[in-house]
Amino acid sequence: MFGHLPRARLATLPTPLERGPELPGGVRLWMKRDDLTGLGMGGNKARKLEFLCGAAIAQGARSLVTVGAAQSNHCRMTAAAGAVLGLEVHLVLSGDEPHAATGNQLLSRLFGAQLHFTGAEESHWGELEIARESLTDELTEAGAAPYAIPIGGSTATGAAGYAHALAELLDQCDAVGVQPAAIVHTTSSGGTHAGLVAGRAILAARGRAVPEIVAVGVAKGVNMGMPDVADLAADTVELLGGDRSLVDRADVHLDPNWIGDDYAVPTRAGDAAIHWAARHGGWVLDRVYSGKGFAGLVGNAESGRWPAGSNVVFIHTGGMPSLFAPGGAPPER
Ligand SMILES: Cc1ncc(COP(=O)(O)O)c(C=O)c1O
The missing domain is CATH 3.40.50.1100 (Rossmann fold)
Incomplete structure (x- = not known):
């Protein structure tokens, strides 16, 4: 189309x-x-991830890094996309690690993603994006060939x-x-x-x-x-x-x-x-x-x-x- x-x-x-x-x-x-x-x-993120992951694979990425609120649907779906495509997934999240994962976090872990808790307030989007950028740099240095996806895959x-x-x-x-x-x-x-x-x-x-x-x-x-x-x-x-x-x-x-x-x-x-x-x-x-x-x-x-x-x-x-x-x-x- x-x-x-x-x-x-x-x-x-x-x-x-x-x-x-x-x-x-x-x-x-x-x-x-x-x-x-x-x-x-x-x-909704499945539709975005089809093109984001298409670009990631075309670029030779071996991992995905993205970011969101503690209960981010986008992060959970990126975790699932990584599982389907055999890409390692890193999620930068607001808040602190809970005693027990629930909802989207539970599913993200089930799909095999690594969760990185920033301690940031729920909607401090700028702070989260900075954390996503520095994690992307670390992964690049470590040879993980990350494809970075900004908040919401937007x-x-x-x-x-x-x-x-x-x-x-x-x-x-x-x-x-x-x-x-x-x-x-x-x-x-x-x-x-x-x-x-x-x-x-x-x-x-x-x-x-x-x-x-x-x-x-x-x-x-x-x-x-x-x-x-x-x-x-x-x-x-x-x-x-x-x-x-x-x-x-x-x-x-x-x-x-x-x-x-x-x-x-x-x-x-x-x-x-x-x-x-x-x-x-x-x-x-x-x-x-x-x-x-x-x-x-x-x-x-x-x-x-x-x-x-x-x-x-x-x-x-x-x-x-x-x-x-x-x-x-x-x-x-
Ligand atoms: C359930 C749900 N609806 C709507 C949206 C908004 O989509 P967008 O980020 O593309 O504005 C999101 C984003 O995370 C979502 O998880």
């Missing part, structure tokens, strides 16, 4: 597109099940996975005769968002009808301050062989109203969204990412952003393992 970047096949694709119930405000919900990408219990190479995902999703919408008004998803490091914006720009230039992309932010320091999504989208278009001027800043929609106090601090709206999704579709959302993202979709639907009767797709980006970490489960109702 978009050129021939090196790609490691890691995800089970296409992921299902499920028809959901009507939302408050009369909008028809569709759920794109990227929580079912397969790799290491699934989630480079143009990683984002290419979501340009492809948009094409996959629009084909599925065509197959069921639905033209979505919007595609909504959770954003933190911005790579998923940038990839979707890039795919949208390329497909629109080819004459395809494209919906608006609405990204619901869950991390202040990352999605507000990191490389600008429009720039990353333009880099991604260029990497995929297109003209970077195809990306229009006006097409980047970031809704910052659902973060609450901070990254990984639960919100009432997020918890309510988790319960709603569980009871209406058997979908499992989490308190850090997809619960807040889905709360944003419901909130926008309630306030009439899309006309009654229109179709809106939520890309379920995963996050289920953190439900089984301390504080990960919403209060029962």
